[in-house]
Structure formats: C-alpha cells, structure tokens
Amino acid sequence: MEKVITGKAFVLGDKIDTDQIIPAEHLVYSLSDPEEKKKYGYYAFSGVPLPESGLPMGHKPFIKGDNYLSEYAIIIGGGNFGCGSSREHAPFALQVAGVKAVIAESYARIFYRNCVDGGFLIPYEGFEKLNDKIKTGDELEIDISANLVKNLTTGDEFLLKPLGSVVSIIEAGDLFEYARKTGMIAKG
C-alpha cells in the first residue's frame, strides 16, 4: 500500500449516487477487456449535472476531451457518497480514471464495501464536511499512516477518520489477497 497519495482535488456535493458516477446506460461494457474498460474512465462522473461538477464553481468536467484518465486523483464528496445501486462499475470507473482516494462525509454501504473488497480506491471519511473547505484543483497530499490530508494549495490540514476494521483488507490490496494472507483461500 502506498504511504502517501498526492493529486488534484475534484469536489462534489451531497448524495452523489452511482447513476451520477457511471450512468446505467454505460454498464454494458466489459470490465476486463483492456481497451473496452477505458470507456468507464471516459464516462466517469458523466451523470453529474454540469453546474454541480467541480465545486465550488461547477461546470468543470471530470474528464476532458477524449481521455479516459482524469487530471484529478482525489475526490472530495459530501454525505451519502455512492448511494443507489450496487454496481461495482462505480468505484471501478473512478479507478480507471486514475482516482486513488475519495474523502467524503459518509458513504452508502455497498459503494464503501466495493471500494474496499475490490481494492479500487481508499474510501476515507472526514471528521467534518470538507467539500466546502477544499476547492476543485487544489493540490492535496494524503498521509495514510497519519490519517491526514494536507491542502498544499492553501496550507490547511484536516484529520481523517481511521479506516477501522477494514484496514486489513485495504492493506492486503483486496478481499481476495486478504483471504489468501489469512489462509481462507489457497494462494494463487
């Protein structure tokens, strides 16, 4: 596991549901084909209404042009991030787009599980609402061992909630690696 995650922030509002993360019409593409899966990056956050995309100003697309990689690696969300459907395509799409971590006020259960068990990205919770304190484009640095996010643009620092009981799965990489380490399933 990386010790430090750095990247530009992409800030969103409350209740970013899985249809906004990856609209249902795009769930038809293969997640294993190396070329086809890039479409998930290309369409990541394409369901977010443009005025709410990239706060506080909005009107900032997460993906520019024909890319599947975003310039933003850290998502700052509000409450109930990832609510809605069970589609693992949602954290997968963010991973394909280059997202390393989400920091939200709270998460919907299935999205949170999918991030951890699938090993797509780290879902952090802040102690306070951060989507009104960090701006889209701010350079951030997450110190994983210290549970701390530093805003290199403004100098602000915010403590993050410890990852808790799922930290062993996150450290292993995903649920399968965790199960191999603990002897639940045979080593591949």
Add this chain to the structure above:
Amino acid sequence: MGMTITEKILAKAAGKSRVTPGESVWLSVDVLMTHDVCGPPTIDIWKREFGPEAKIWDKEKLVIFPDHYIFTANTHAIANVAKLRDFAKEYDLPNYYDPGTERYKGVCHMALAEEGYNVPGTVLFGTDSHTCTSGAFGMFSTGVGNSDAAFILGTGKIWEKVPESMLFWFEGEIPPYLTAKDMILQIIGDITTDGATYRAMEFAGPGVMSLPMSERMTLTNMAIEAGGMNGIIEADELTEAYVKARTDKSYELFKSDPDATYHSKYNYDLSKMEPMVAKPHSPDNKDTVRNVQGTKLTKCYIGSCTGGKLEDFQFAAKLLFGQTVKTPTYIVPASTWVDQQLDVETVNGVSLREIFVKAGCTIGESSCAACLGGPSDTFGRAQDDEVIISTTNRNFPGRMGSKKSAVYLASALTVAASAIHGVITDPRDVM
C-alpha cells in the same frame, strides 16, 4: 438480552449462538443471485482470482436471472447475456433463466419470490441493491458488488458487519387510497436517504402483517433508498403458504425478542397517513400528493421490482377502468408471471390487460426497462426535459434516462389517477 430477527438469522449463518451489532462475522450464504449487468464481471473476477480450476461452491445455490437489458439492440448488452448463457452451459447450471425461452422470468427480485428461492431464516446475497426485497420473507437479504459476489461464488462465504436494527411499527389497517409505497416513501422522507445506513429496517405491526406478500415486498424493496443494509418482516402464515406453494426447502421462522435492542423505533398510524410522492431528485424529497397536485406531466410509468407487481396493476386497473389516459402511460409487468396474470385477473369482469389497452396505455415486456434508464432504445426511457410520475424506486438526476428529466415517485394508485388527468392527482379524487 434479546435479539432482533436480523441478529438471529445472522448468528445462525455465522454458526454462533449470538451476534452483536458492530461485530464483523463471516456468513455461510444460502443463495447467491446475479443478473446480466453484474453477472459477467462477477464471473471474470471469479476466474481471475480462483484460476483455471475455479469451482462454484454450490451450483444449486447460484441463481442467475438476466433482467436488466433484455429487449435492446445494444450489442454489448446482447454479448453480456450471451456470456451468462455460455457460462450456464459450461458449468451445467440448474438455475439459469434464459431470455427468449419459456424459462425467462423478468425482474430478479420478483422471480426470486415466484421461483421459491426466498426461504424464511436463510441468507441471500445478490449483485443488485434491491436484493433487500427478499427480506419480506423473514430472511436476511442484501446487495453486494461483483468482487463480493465472486468471493461468494468461490467460497460460499462473505463477511458482514452485524447491523443495528431500526423498528418501523404500523398501527391500523391500510385504507383503500394508500399502498405500501406510500408507507415507505413516508419513512424515507422522515429518516432521509442515509437514515438507515449500515442498519436493518424491520417493519412490523398489524398494519404491516395485514398486507399481501407483494405489498410487504414493496416495503423491504426500498430499504436501500434509506441506505439500509436489509429490510425485514417476520414470516407468518401468509409467508409460509406462499413459500410452501413454491418450494419444498425446509425453513426456519425467527422472531424478534420482546426485549431486543433497537437503534430507534418509529410508530405510524395508517388511518392518519396520506398518499405520498418523492419529488425530484431524491427518494427522500417527500411531500403529500395534495401539495403537488396539478403538476403537469409528460409521462406516467408503472413498473419495476418496486411498483410492477400484480397488486400494483390491480390498484391501477381499478382507477383506469372505463377511463382514457391523458398522458402517455407505460406499463411494465415486473415478471412474466405478472404479465400472464394481466389476462387472468379482472376488474368488473374485464381483464387488467384489456382495461389498460382500452385506456390507451402501452404495455411493455417484463424487465427492469426504464426504471434505470438503460440503453437508448429502452422501453419508456425518459427523454429530454420530461416530467414523469413513476412507481419505480429512484429519482436521482438521470436515473430514468435523460439528465434533464424530472421524476416523481408515487404509488400505482397515484400514478393511475395522475394518468387520467395528465397532472399529478390524489387517488381519492378519482375513487
């Protein structure tokens, strides 16, 4: 100290005498359900992680209902169903329900009930957030992603954090202008879309136990819209009769202890409740139908695992009998069984299908259809800046298709009443 029904079922599945909320446990899974959207990636992950010698832990316990993108020309969607078909053939799976054949069932949550996979006291996981629907049968059921499903496929086990339980108690008997949809929209509006996150939502009281199974399923179905891990209703004689008619699997009845601990308790009196809507763009944006009546509509939609069950169409047919809809109205039976019943069930001697056709409704084939938008050729999909009233479960931006559309969620009674007038209408005004 006593335990809730959810705690008792999880304790049994974990092989423990008792479990405590907050505790992480490994559960033995009784049924794993998947469909055409999440099945193919689940299979890919399973093969990747368990290798060329990967074994399905128990073929009898794997159930595959393709249901999301069935009636579309989208080549990717067609390829996904073909992948499931090939997988079922390769592994000789007994519980695969192929589209285009007599075995095709329609929406998975209805089909799980109809085909006898919902069994009191058991644990069911599915790659769909509305898997919580099965909790209406006194069992634990919840949605998971592809990785968790692939892990279950290979091991038959999965971890879960034992949830705290919230109790929603309903007094009285449901009046003719209300449905279970109004009850659950009221609850979601009261506790918001994350009011039950990581918790069990237990529905109880005479107002719940007097409901037919399909209406109970509407309550548990939308537990996820409040963030709930599971929705659950104790099994009673009605449940037992339903289950026994469909399977000879053995079952166990669990009940919450009188001294069980709850996170919170909510009491409702059905005689004082109103027909409800969730306004755009969130299922917790509640209001009474009265407060939004007169809102101009471009489309009415009755369908989905939430609002496309037989009772929903019986509600709608009672109001649409002898009427003509003023707004284009789309009917999507949740399952092929419900579709067949449209010819069998009658109101005033006329079949439900005939009532809908004469009223000017368009009837589509059983599937998830426009509930989640889907490919561009999906039946009933939201276009441009449409204003829709729908019996479905979510109205987040773009959920039914167009990002510019606005969706009101309501009961089948309210949708039918609104179809007659072309504006949002309280069902009491047409009864």
